[in-house]
Amino acid sequence: xxxxxxxxxxxxxxxxxxxxxxxxxxxxxxxxxxxxxxxxxxxxxxxxxxxxxxxxxxxxxxxxxxxxxxxxxxxxxxxxxxxxxxxxxxxxxxxxxxxxxxxxxxxxxxxxxxxxxxxxxxxxxxxxxxxxxxxxxxxxxxxxxxxxxxxxxxxxxxxxxxxxxxxxxxxxxxxxxxxxxxxxxxxxxxxxxxxxxxxxxxxxxxxxxxxxxxxxxxxxxxxxxxxxxxxxxxxxxxxxxxxxxxxxxxxxxxxxxxxxxxxxxxxxxxxxxxxxxxxxxxxxxxxxxxxxxxxxxxxxxxxxxxxxxxxxxxxxxxxxxxxxxxxxxxxxxxxxxxxxxxxxxxxxxxxxxxxxxxxxxxx
Amino acid sequence: xxxxxxxxxxxxxxxxxxxxxxxxxxxxxxxxxxxxxxxxxxxxxxxxxxxxxxxxxxxxxxxxxxxxxxxxxxxxxxxxxxxxxxxxxxxxxxxxxxxxxxxxxxxxxxxxxxxxxxxxxxxxxxxxxxxxxxxxxxxxxxxxxxxxxxxxxxxxxxxxxxxxxxxxxxxxxxxxxxxxxxxxxxxxxxxxxxxxxxxxxxxxxxxxxxxxxxxxxxxxxxxxxxxxxxxxxxxxxxxxxxxxxxxxxxxxxxxxxxxxxxxxxxxxxxxxxxxxxxxxxxxxxxxxxxxxxxxxxxxxxx
Amino acid sequence: xxxxxxxxxxxxxxxxxxxxxxxxxxxxxxxxxxxxxxxxxxxxxxxxxxxxxxxxxxxxxxxxxxxxxxxxxxxxxxxxxxxxxxxxxxxxxxxxxxxxxxxxxxxxxxxxxxxxxxxxxxxxxxxxxxxxxxxxxxxxxxxxxxxxxxxxxxxxxxxxxxxxxxxxxxxxxxxxxxxxxxxxxxxxxxxxxxxxxxxxxxxxxxxxxxxxxxxxxxxxxxxxxxxxxxxxxxxxxxxxxxxxxxxxxxxxxxxxxxxxxxxxxxx
Numbered sequence: 015x016x017x018x019x020x021x022x023x024x025x026x027x028x029x030x031x032x033x034x035x036x037x038x039x040x041x042x043x044x045x046x047x048x049x050x051x052x053x054x055x056x057x058x059x060x061x062x063x064x065x066x067x068x069x070x071x072x073x074x075x076x077x078x079x080x081x082x083x084x085x086x087x088x089x090x091x092x093x094x095x096x097x098x099x100x101x102x103x104x105x106x107x108x109x110x111x112x113x114x115x116x117x118x119x120x121x122x123x124x125x126x127x128x129x130x131x132x133x134x135x136x137x138x139x140x141x142x143x144x145x146x147x148x149x150x151x152x153x154x155x156x157x158x159x160x161x162x163x164x165x166x167x168x169x170x171x172x173x174x175x176x177x178x179x180x181x182x183x184x185x186x187x188x189x190x191x192x193x194x195x196x197x198x199x200x201x202x203x204x205x206x207x208x209x210x211x212x213x214x215x216x217x218x219x220x221x222x223x224x225x226x227x228x229x230x231x232x233x234x235x236x237x238x239x240x241x242x243x244x245x246x247x248x249x250x251x252x253x254x255x256x257x258x259x260x261x262x263x264x265x266x267x268x269x270x271x272x273x274x275x276x277x278x279x280x281x282x283x284x285x286x287x288x289x290x291x292x293x294x295x296x297x298x299x300x301x302x303x304x305x306x307x308x309x310x311x312x313x314x315x316x317x318x319x320x321x322x323x324x325x326x327x328x329x330x331x332x333x334x335x336x337x338x339x340x341x342x343x344x345x346x347x348x349x350x351x352x353x354x355x356x357x358x359x360x361x362x363x364x365x366x367x368x369x370x371x372x373x374x375x376x377x
Numbered sequence: 378x379x380x381x382x383x384x385x386x387x388x389x390x391x392x393x394x395x396x397x398x399x400x401x402x403x404x405x406x407x408x409x410x411x412x413x414x415x416x417x418x419x420x421x422x423x424x425x426x427x428x429x430x431x432x433x434x435x436x437x438x439x440x441x442x443x444x445x446x447x448x449x450x451x452x453x454x455x456x457x458x459x460x461x462x463x464x465x466x467x468x469x470x471x472x473x474x475x476x477x478x479x480x481x482x483x484x485x486x487x488x489x490x491x492x493x494x495x496x497x498x499x500x501x502x503x504x505x506x507x508x509x510x511x512x513x514x515x516x517x518x519x520x521x522x523x524x525x526x527x528x529x530x531x532x533x534x535x536x537x538x539x540x541x542x543x544x545x546x547x548x549x550x551x552x553x554x555x556x557x558x559x560x561x562x563x564x565x566x567x568x569x570x571x572x573x574x575x576x577x578x579x580x581x582x583x584x585x586x587x588x589x590x591x592x593x594x595x596x597x598x599x600x601x602x603x604x605x606x607x608x609x610x611x612x613x614x615x616x617x618x619x620x621x622x623x624x625x626x627x628x629x630x631x632x633x634x635x636x637x638x639x640x641x642x643x644x645x646x647x648x649x650x651x652x653x654x655x656x657x658x659x660x661x662x663x664x665x666x667x668x669x670x671x672x673x674x675x676x677x678x679x
Numbered sequence: 680x681x682x683x684x685x686x687x688x689x690x691x692x693x694x695x696x697x698x699x700x701x702x703x704x705x706x707x708x709x710x711x712x713x714x715x716x717x718x719x720x721x722x723x724x725x726x727x728x729x730x731x732x733x734x735x736x737x738x739x740x741x742x743x744x745x746x747x748x749x750x751x752x753x754x755x756x757x758x759x760x761x762x763x764x765x766x767x768x769x770x771x772x773x774x775x776x777x778x779x780x781x782x783x784x785x786x787x788x789x790x791x792x793x794x795x796x797x798x799x800x801x802x803x804x805x806x807x808x809x810x811x812x813x814x815x816x817x818x819x820x821x822x823x824x825x826x827x828x829x830x831x832x833x834x835x836x837x838x839x840x841x842x843x844x845x846x847x848x849x850x851x852x853x854x855x856x857x858x859x860x861x862x863x864x865x866x867x868x869x870x871x872x873x874x875x876x877x878x879x880x881x882x883x884x885x886x887x888x889x890x891x892x893x894x895x896x897x898x899x900x901x902x903x904x905x906x907x908x909x910x911x912x913x914x915x916x917x918x919x920x921x922x923x924x925x926x927x928x929x930x931x932x933x934x935x936x937x938x939x940x941x942x943x944x945x946x
Contacts, residue, residue, distance in 0.1 A: 068842050088845040101843035104836070105861045114857075115847030166847060385851075386769025390777065393762035393822055397781050400819035403803075404795025411798050421802070479694045482687045494691075496931045501698050503873070504923040505880040507896045508916045511903060512701040515708065515716045522704055525717035557698060607786070614788020616883055621903065631790045638794050638887070648798065651791045658788075 015041040017080075019170060019202045020065065025074035027060055027226075034060045035226045038074070042170075042204065042219075047196050049205045049213040051249070052223035058206045059098075061223070062172050065204060067091045079169050089118070094163035095172040098179075100155045102147040102162075109134070109143040111158055115166040133165035136195070153184050160195070170202045177212065189215055210250050214238070222246050238298075240283050244375055247296055254302070254343050255294040257377060260287045268374045270295055274338020275316040280372030292377040299344040301371035304332060304363050315366045318343065320359050325349075334365060412649035421645065429649035454633060454650050458657065461629040464544055465612035468551040472608050473601065475552070476559040480600075481593075483560065484567035495561075502557040510621050513550040517541040517622065542624025550618050559604040566600025567593070598674060606662060613658055630654055706917035714910055727910040731918075734911055740898035741915075744879050747810055747894060751817040752874035756867060758818075759825030764859070766826075767833040768841070782823050792819065793887035800888065808890035816884035821874040828873060832866025833859075865933050872930040876923055895919070 018041035027035040035057045042048045050058040063069040064076065067088035076083040079092055094115070103111050112133050116126040134143050137157035142150070150158065156176055163171055176192075177185045193216055196203050207213050213220050214234040221231045222245075230242045241247035244255070258270035258278050268287055270278045278295040287293065318334040321342050329349055333342040343365060412429055415422045437450025447455050479498075487494050501509065516522045517540040524536035540546065570593065578588040616631035623629070630650065637647030666672070708716040712724035731737060762781070766774050784792060796816050800806050840862070844854040860867075882896040889897050899915065902908040 066842075066846055068845065087850075088842070089848045089850055093846070095843070095846045097839045097843055099837050099839050101837060101839040103840060103843075103858060114844070115849075118848030118853075162843075162847065382769050383772060386765040386771040386774075389761035389765035389769070390771055390774075393758040393826070394777060394781065396758055396818060397822060400796065400815055401783060401792070402780070404792060404799050407798045407803060408791070408795040411802070475694070478687065478690055482691045486687055492931070496928055497695060498698070499931060500924045500927050501702065503876050503880070503927045504702070504920050505882075505896060505916075507880070507882045507899060508705065508920060509702060511899075511916065512705050514903070515704050516701045518716075520715050520717055522716065522718060525715075525719075529718045553697070553701065610786045611788050614790045616790045631788065634790055634794060635887075638797060644794075644798065644802075647794060651794055655787065655791060 015043055017044070018042055019044045019046075019079055020204070021075075021077040023075045023077075025061070025064060025071045025076060027057070027064065027069065028072045033226055035064075035071070038228055040221065040228060040231055042202060045200055045202060047193070047203045047205065047216055047218045049207055049217040049220045050223055051207055051210060051213040051220050053208055053249075056223040057226040058208075058223050059174055062095070062174055062204060062206050065170070066093055066095045066172050068095075092169040093172055094166050094168040094170075095174065096156070096159045096163050096176045098174040098176070100159040100176075100179075102150070102155050102158050104147045107144050107146055108139060108150070108158055111147070112143075112161045112165055114162060119166065129165055133161040136164065136198075137161040152180055153188065156180065156188065164195075164199060168201065170204060171196075171199075173203060173205045175206055175208065177207075178209070185212075192216060214250070222249060224249075240373070241296075241375070242283075244294070247375060252299050252344055254297045254299060255341075255375070256297070256339070258293055258295050260289055260291040260293055260374075262289055263287060267369055268293070269313075270374075275336060277313040278372065279313045279369035280374050281370060283373055285374055285376070287374060294375045294377050295372050296375045297367050297372045299331070300346040300348075302343065302345045302365050302367045304334070304345045304347060304365055306361070307364055310364070310366070314369055314372060315364065316343070317362070317364055320361045320363055322359055323357060334363060336365070408648045408651055411645050412652050414645045416643045416645050419642070429646050430653070432646070433649065433653060454630065454653075457628065457630040457633050458654065460544075461613050461631070462657075462661070464548055464629065465551065465609055465615075468548045468555070468612055469605055469609045471548065471552045472556050472559050473563075473605055476556050476604065477563055477601070480560045480563035480567055483564045484570075495564075498557050498560050500557075506554060507617055509554050510550055510618050513546070513553065514541065514621055517546055517549075541622055542627060544623070544627050546622045546624075547619055547627040547629070550622050551612050551615065554618065555608045555612065559608055562600040562604040562607065563597060564600070566597045566603075570596045598669075602666075602669070602671060606665075610658055610662065614654060702920060705913055705920060709910070709913035709917040716909060716913065727914040728918075731911040731914040737895075737898060737902075737911065737915060740893050740895045743810055743892050744895035747814050747817065748875045748879040751814050751821055751878040752871050755818050755821035755825045755874045756829075756870045759822050759829055759870060760863070760867065762822075763826050763829035763833055767830055768838070778826075781826060784820050784823050789820070789883040790887075792816070793884045796884065797887050808888055810890070810892050810894070812888040812890070813885050813894060814878075816888050817878040817881055820881060820884065821877050824877060825870040825874050828870045829863065829866045832863050836862050868933045869930040872926050872933075876926055876930075880919075880923065 020042040022041070023039050025035060025038040026033070038061065050061060052058045060069060064071050065078075067083065067086060067090075083091060103114065106114070109130055113126060113130040116129060119126075121129070131143075134140055137160050139154065139157050139161065142154065147155065147158075156179075159176070173192075177188055180188060189212060192203075192205075205213075205216060214237075217234060219231060219233055220237055222229045222237065224245055230237060230246045232240070237246060237250050241250065241253075247253040256275070256278060260268055261271040262269045263282065264279070266282050267279050268282050270280075270293060280295045280297075316336050318336040321333040321335045323333075324331040327349070330347050332345040332347065334345055335342050345365065411421075413425050413427065415424075415426055415428050432451055433449075433454055435450040436448055437452070439446060439448040439450075440452045440456065441447070442456050442460070445459070447459075449455055483491070483494055483498075514521070518524070519536050519538065519541065521541070523540060524533070527533045528536065574592055574596075575588060578592045579585075583591060613629075614631045614634075615629060616635055619627045619629040619632050620635075623632075634647045634651055634654075637643045637650065704716070707720075709727050710723055710725070711720045712722040712726070713720075765771055766778055771777070793816065796812070796819075800808065800812050800815075806812065840858055841854055844858045845851075849857060880896060881894075882900065885894045885897050886900065893901070895915075899912060902912045
């Protein structure tokens with residue numbers, strides 16, 4: 015990447031004998047909304063705290079805006095953070111909280127006051143500026159935390175699971191607001207979350223982390239459509255896995271046999287395979303068609319029996335038992351037209367999918 | 378955190394630590410050293426010797442105290458030690474028994490004015506120990522409140538002499554002095570119990586009593602044990618209470634140490650007795666914690 | 680309300696009566712026009728308080744205790760605050776062991792501490808006993824209490840507040856001044872008050888370490904043997920009880936204010 019805002023090279027972090035991060039290297043571009051996604055304990059928050067300067071890496075180099083951050087303490091970095099707990103100073107008012115960092119920016123009193131008011135307006139807290147922290151709701155606290163960080167005009171805004179404490183409806187509202195806020199201020203956001211849906215909705219790019227390592231960095235679409243390993247495939251959305259053995263390749267398409275359901279074909283995604291490789295053919299549940307018609311001959315086709323149906327309003331989720339497979343196959347179907355859909359457990363059905371909808375994952 | 382922050386932490390900690398080392402560690406070390414010296418007349422003989430300890434264990438004719446035989450040549454320390462342990466043990470048991478229902482009341486029954494109740498129980502702990510003990514002297518004394526009150530009411534003619542200057546008076550006074558202190562740790566451990574645990578126990582079929590026995594009591598143990606130790610340990614060496622209300626029959630080992638240091642001028646023996654007292658207390662506490670499986674309990678209840 | 684509630688409530692009332700009863704006799708008899716603490720009461724008088732004020736050696740002892748108490752409370756809080764910060768905010772190697780060591784005065788009988796200090800002061804340092812030696816002993820007793828109060832206060836608020844302050848541009852000292860100290864203030868004030876009370880009321884260590892200038896409890900102890908000094912002693916005792924109670928209530932109120940503590944009732 016040319017001229018990235020953040021460059022991580024070989025970052026590692028150890029707490030005693032516990033390895034929190036190992037050999038992390040990637041770039042984050044200017045103006046990107048970049049998410050670190052992973053289950054708790056995967057190292058994402060540690061990485062964010064290293065960016066902020068609250069933790070020091072045990073190894074590796076961190077460059078922000080072209081300057082090495084080695085030995086630069088948190089208070090001298092061009093980053094600001096929104097804490098998971100929001101960390102609103104309980105002894106200060108909303109206005110004092112938001113103006114907290116401006117003291118260190120060599121501004122005149124009038125300038126500082128004007129910037130504080132501007133920030134209060136930006137996060138829609140006008141009228142609440144003399145309240146103290148315990149008089150605020152969760153959503154309002156979050157806005158104070160955002161304003162307090164943004165008012166310092168950081169080059170990078172770091173957000174540590176800022177939405178996890180909010181209820182679902184408020185969380186969805188705040189997601190929209192965060193996204194539009196990021197477009198308004200135009201600075202880089204680095205966003206930590208364990209919620210894959212949130213990451214997919216908000217981000218330009220996502221780094222999926224596990225066990226202190228980055229598994230894959232890609233756009234939301236890229237992660238969903240072309241996961242590079244089982245873990246990513248399982249973490250972002252649901253994936254049906256059919257164990258198979260490669261029998262050959264046909265252009266960008268792998269052909270696999272030796273399964274209980276006949277021939278399977280799927281995209282290689284530039285992953286070279288040779289005949290005899292043990293793989294999974296992976297298919298997303300919404301890409302599988304389910305119907306009552308009898309089994310056709312040909313690849314990517316399986317006969318099964320419905321094990322359960324969950325009706326979710328806009329769509330239905332099926333679990334279908336297929337002979338020879340240990341796990342039932344998950345199938346999502348939007349409830350557009352309902353005629354001809356088998357609805358009861360025990361119904362014999364046929365599953366089929368396109369070869370471009372399936373992909374090869376290493377076993 | 379980096380190595381630098383460990384350095385900052387140490388430099389912040391060191392002033393207080395150095396003061397404590399000078400005023401706590403040095404005295405304890407000095408006491409240990411002194412216990413290996415001997416007193417000869419007005420001089421202290423600084424040759425290392427185990428004489429003081431040997432004298433404490435030296436067999437002899439001994440005395441019989443409450444049917445227990447102490448076969449030592451110098452039996453006073455042993456007698457007083459056993460007596461002190463017995464008296465503080467009794468006082469501790471009384472205190473815990475009396476304080477527990479109060480802590481329970483505070484944790485489970487008081488809903489309004491909780492802070493007021495807590496302050497009410499805290500005040501006596503912080504007001505002069507000496508004055509609290511002294512007030513018992515006023516209550517129990519020969520010319521005290523009980524005697525003069527009963528005489529005034531015509532219930533007795535002569536003052537009751539058995540009230541003051543005996544082990545019972547010492548125990549009552551000790552119990553009174555420490556009782557407020559013991560309510561708080563028990564209360565804290567009761568207050569911490571998640572109320573839904575009690576609901577769950579009821580839901581699973583426990584009666585109120587069974588629930589108390591199976592949930593409340595075990596979960597309160599860390600606080601109850603802390604309270605027990607916080608009372609037992611300091612009372613064994615108490616000096617004020619036996620001196621003021623104990624009389625000749627109520628003296629404890631602390632009084633002996635005081636006499637050896639300030640009156641009989643045998644500081645090395647006093648030091649040896651102090652050390653032995655601390656070792657015995659530590660051993661008893663360790664034995665007690667081991668016997669009830671305190672380590673495992675801490676791990677489970679936290 | 681159930682019957683069980685009533686029983687426990689009655690118990691609690693008796694408990695409080697038992698707790699306060701003996702102590703309240705002191706102010707009662709101090710206002711009684713008689714020379715002994717006996718019933719029946721003879722009539723109201725303030726003369727014992729007059730006698731107390733006229734007793735110069737008692738007033739000197741009071742002054743000594745106030746001076747020692749104030750110096751000890753300020754010094755021990757000033758030492759305990761950085762130590763509490765170190766143990767709650769920094770990874771200090773061996774911190775747990777150091778803390779246990781510093782908490783020892785809470786569980787070691789004070790007579791042992793007193794004679795130990797006596798040995799160090801007289802035999803090793805060869806210093807004369809004075810108010811300074813009393814203050815040194817009190818310092819040892821107060822630091823653990825100050826640290827307990829301050830550590831529970833510092834643990835009571837989110838560490839990310841200080842991280843947020845650093846992140847917003849404040850350096851170490853600035854963060855301490857703008858965030859840590861204001862949030863710890865109730866703990867600092869209650870530590871000052873409690874350390875003062877401990878020092879002011881302490882008897883055993885003072886008794887061993889006091890020189891020619893005695894502190895008030897030591898003076899009182901010497902008076903308790905003389906029945907004719909009783910009324911003045913009762914008056915002073917009553918004043919001390921009331922004064923201590925006021926300070927405790929103040930300390931508790933200060934501590935409860937601001938951010939509510941997570942651990943109710945701890946010291």
